[in-house]
Amino acid sequence: MFSSNLYRRSALISLILCLISAFALCSCEEEKVVAVLEVQDMSVDQGMVADMSVAPEDAELTQEVDMEELDVGLPDMMPELIPDLGPDTGINPEFVMNQIELLSPEEGFDLDGDGTPDNGLALLFADAVVGQVLGGDPDEYIARTVRRGELLLILDFNRLDSLVNDDYVNLDIFLGRDSDTRRRNNFNGEQDFFVSCNSLNDDGTPESQFIGAQINGGRLEGEGGQFRFLVSFSNTEVLLREAKITASLSEDGTMITEGMLGGAVTFAELEEVVRNDPEIGSSFAQVMLNFLSAKLDVDLDGDGSADALSASFSFSAVNAIVNRDEPCVE
Numbered sequence: 001m002f003s004s005n006l007y008r009r010s011a012l013i014s015l016i017l018c019l020i021s022a023f024a025l026c027s028c029e030e031e032k033v034v035a036v037l038e039v040q041d042m043s044v045d046q047g048m049v050a051d052m053s054v055a056p057e058d059a060e061l062t063q064e065v066d067m068e069e070l071d072v073g074l075p076d077m078m079p080e081l082i083p084d085l086g087p088d089t090g091i092n093p094e095f096v097m098n099q100i101e102l103l104s105p106e107e108g109f110d111l112d113g114d115g116t117p118d119n120g121l122a123l124l125f126a127d128a129v130v131g132q133v134l135g136g137d138p139d140e141y142i143a144r145t146v147r148r149g150e151l152l153l154i155l156d157f158n159r160l161d162s163l164v165n166d167d168y169v170n171l172d173i174f175l176g177r178d179s180d181t182r183r184r185n186n187f188n189g190e191q192d193f194f195v196s197c198n199s200l201n202d203d204g205t206p207e208s209q210f211i212g213a214q215i216n217g218g219r220l221e222g223e224g225g226q227f228r229f230l231v232s233f234s235n236t237e238v239l240l241r242e243a244k245i246t247a248s249l250s251e252d253g254t255m256i257t258e259g260m261l262g263g264a265v266t267f268a269e270l271e272e273v274v275r276n277d278p279e280i281g282s283s284f285a286q287v288m289l290n291f292l293s294a295k296l297d298v299d300l301d302g303d304g305s306a307d308a309l310s311a312s313f314s315f316s317a318v319n320a321i322v323n324r325d326e327p328c329v330e
Contacts, residue, residue: 108312262312
């Protein structure tokens, strides 16, 4: 009986860590902005070009044009056609999460638009019977993996012009690797981290991003994210969809507090994870899936029936140094 409960606890902790790792090992859908600019009838004032002669028909133009004198310019209307994303000013702070917890059932993002928080995963653990079967409160185990440096989630801001108000910010999220063997200095605000290769696409771009997030009064808000992560024991990719992030940035840019990350995983993907876990076994796998199916709370495909399980986590973070220019590590 003790061995069976141990296996069950191990299986659920693996599932929880997979959900948390979603915030580092996945991708969000890129926003693509295409601007078609048509410039017609642009002519050069002959008075602006010195010593230019027109060669006879079929002859080559042999005289060089002085480009400094040839000042054509763009129409005055053109800047209005191009979205002004602002310069990348170099503020761009980097952080590592020093605390991560599964929120209570009463806390989380409203993913289905009914005005109430969605956190189906927390409901599983809050159930008096199911929670004990699944191993109880997972936060202690999560905290231990963070302290040990086994779960280092890196937040890297781009196009950040202001820590107080900014209408367009990009945020990359990586799984980090400690640059030394000392774990006690991971959260001192000055620690260097490498980027895990699992956090990158084949072309080296980050898999997990929030594009076009906003900062209002020091409060970060982003949505429309999608995180892809690989469940190691089943070699199965799972997506945390409709992901959102909120957090408060300190005025000096050294800390993130009151952070929340969340989204929903489809039941089909959870089922594949559970059935491929060798420690669960076929009989208990069905019991676990029954529990999961009863707690589905998000309709991702819009057919009117819940088909995904929501999950929301709180987090805080401190300054870090991310070695983006160094080769990634496994």
